[in-house]
Amino acid sequence: MDRIDRRGFLECMAWAGTGVVWTAAGGLLASRPLTSAAAAAEAPAGGFSFVQISDTHVGFKGEANKDAAATLQQVVARINALDPAPALVLHTGDQTHGQKEGAFDTVAEILKGVKAERVFYLPGEHDVFLDGGKEYLARYGKGTVGGRGWQSFDYRGTHFVGLVNVLKYKGEGVGALGEGQIEWLEKDLAPLGASTPVVVFAHVPLWAVYPKWGWTTEDAERALSYLRRFGSVTVLNGHIHQVLQKVEGTVRFHTAMSTAFPQPAPGSAPAPGPMKIPESDARRMLGLREVTYVPGRQALAVVDSTLA
Amino acid sequence: MTHPKIATRWRRHAALGVALAAAALLSAGHAPASSGPAVGIKDHKYAPTTLTVPVGATVTWTNHDEDPHTVTSATSAFTSRGLGNEETFAQTFTRPGTYAYFCALHPQMKATVVVK
Numbered sequence: 001m002d003r004i005d006r007r008g009f010l011e012c013m014a015w016a017g018t019g020v021v022w023t024a025a026g027g028l029l030a031s032r033p034l035t036s037a038a039a040a041a042e043a044p045a046g047g048f049s050f051v052q053i054s055d056t057h058v059g060f061k062g063e064a065n066k067d068a069a070a071t072l073q074q075v076v077a078r079i080n081a082l083d084p085a086p087a088l089v090l091h092t093g094d095q096t097h098g099q100k101e102g103a104f105d106t107v108a109e110i111l112k113g114v115k116a117e118r119v120f121y122l123p124g125e126h127d128v129f130l131d132g133g134k135e136y137l138a139r140y141g142k143g144t145v146g147g148r149g150w151q152s153f154d155y156r157g158t159h160f161v162g163l164v165n166v167l168k169y170k171g172e173g174v175g176a177l178g179e180g181q182i183e184w185l186e187k188d189l190a191p192l193g194a195s196t197p198v199v200v201f202a203h204v205p206l207w208a209v210y211p212k213w214g215w216t217t218e219d220a221e222r223a224l225s226y227l228r229r230f231g232s233v234t235v236l237n238g239h240i241h242q243v244l245q246k247v248e249g250t251v252r253f254h255t256a257m258s259t260a261f262p263q264p265a266p267g268s269a270p271a272p273g274p275m276k277i278p279e280s281d282a283r284r285m286l287g288l289r290e291v292t293y294v295p296g297r298q299a300l301a302v303v304d305s306t307l308a
Numbered sequence: 309m310t311h312p313k314i315a316t317r318w319r320r321h322a323a324l325g326v327a328l329a330a331a332a333l334l335s336a337g338h339a340p341a342s343s344g345p346a347v348g349i350k351d352h353k354y355a356p357t358t359l360t361v362p363v364g365a366t367v368t369w370t371n372h373d374e375d376p377h378t379v380t381s382a383t384s385a386f387t388s389r390g391l392g393n394e395e396t397f398a399q400t401f402t403r404p405g406t407y408a409y410f411c412a413l414h415p416q417m418k419a420t421v422v423v424k
Contacts, residue, residue, distance in 0.1 A: 097376065100390075100415065132388055173415040214414070273351075273375040
């Protein structure tokens with residue numbers, strides 16, 4: 001299975017001239033940190049940028065990170081140092097480490113300090129597995145479709161769709177969107193012109209990264225069938241705590257780093273889970289993602305930067 | 309698979325079961341009873357995957373992963389909270405039967421307790 005095709009690699013390489021340096025290691029792409037000065041140079045008139053953070057896992061305490069709240073704080077400081085400031089922040093789930101008591105409060109408190117117009121959330125399986133999403137939806141369900149956590153909104157001509165694929169965890173423990181949400185998506189996208197840039201964000205990857213570890217969404221293909229007519233689709237996921245990319249026609253898939261701990265590359269360990277490595281090494285595998293929309297350019301610029 | 313009749317009877321005795329489980333937890337304190345039947349959780353696997361115990365036995369699970377896991381009955385007969393690293397869960401089995409369970413966070417993790 002080819003996780004990154006040549007075309008995708010070349011598309012990513014296209015950004016090398018504008019401040020991002022991509023490196024291929026073990027067949028996977030990773031980007032080097034980008035300074036905020038380089039980001040500023042990239043932000044054009046009429047464009048805007050937003051930040052994706054993911055898998056904050058507050059409550060986690062392990063070898064790779066003794067304090068997941070502290071690394072989240074550092075990431076927030078990084079976001080607040082971006083110039084220009086991002087318009088939005090998207091949190092792609094697993095705010096908490098297994099719904100650890102008090103973790104939702106800690107995340108909310110830390111993210112109050114983010115300098116952005118708004119923060120959008122969706123759940124990861126760690127946020128909902130104990131109570132079927134009761135606490136999560138009580139906090140973040142307001143304003144979402146039927147209070148069920150998924151939503152769409154428009155920002156300066158770009159259509160954003162936040163999908164929930166962790167409430168129907170079943171069988172082999174893979175992501176699933178479910179019939180109701182897919183039907184909603186079809187209706188939500190129907191009135192949009194094909195030239196509208198679309199950003200889709202969801203916790204579990206919407207492509208088959210590594211089904212054996214549950215790193216896939218079983219009914220994603222149906223959702224994607226409604227997205228393929230658009231000229232620019234950017235799919236942002238979390239869950240796997242590492243940067244992977246894939247390009248399929250006009251659809252670009254990106255998974256993000258965690259702000260808490262890295263996970264092993266697909267199949268490189270007996271099981272997924274926190275890598276047991278020194279904190280100093282882990283910092284090089286934690287971080288955030290800045291996405292910049294450039295009018296007239298089909299692909300959004302996706303820049304991943306690490307804490308170290 | 310738990311026999312439906314056993315599951316029903318289990319539910320009827322749920323209050324007693326919870327009380328016994330609580331008592332087992334209290335008596336065990338923070339250190340699991342080392343002599344009792346035990347299941348370890350490591351690398352997203354329960355070991356052993358099938359554990360056979362006599363009626364009345366208290367089984368203790370210990371999570372050795374940094375990922376949280378649960379011990380969740382396939383028939384809702386019992387469930388643990390999310391177990392953090394080196395946290396334990398104890399459950400007393402008062403009725404014979406085959407109790408399939410899984411991890412609510414990683415449903416591909418499955419195992420069974422057989423009570424004879």
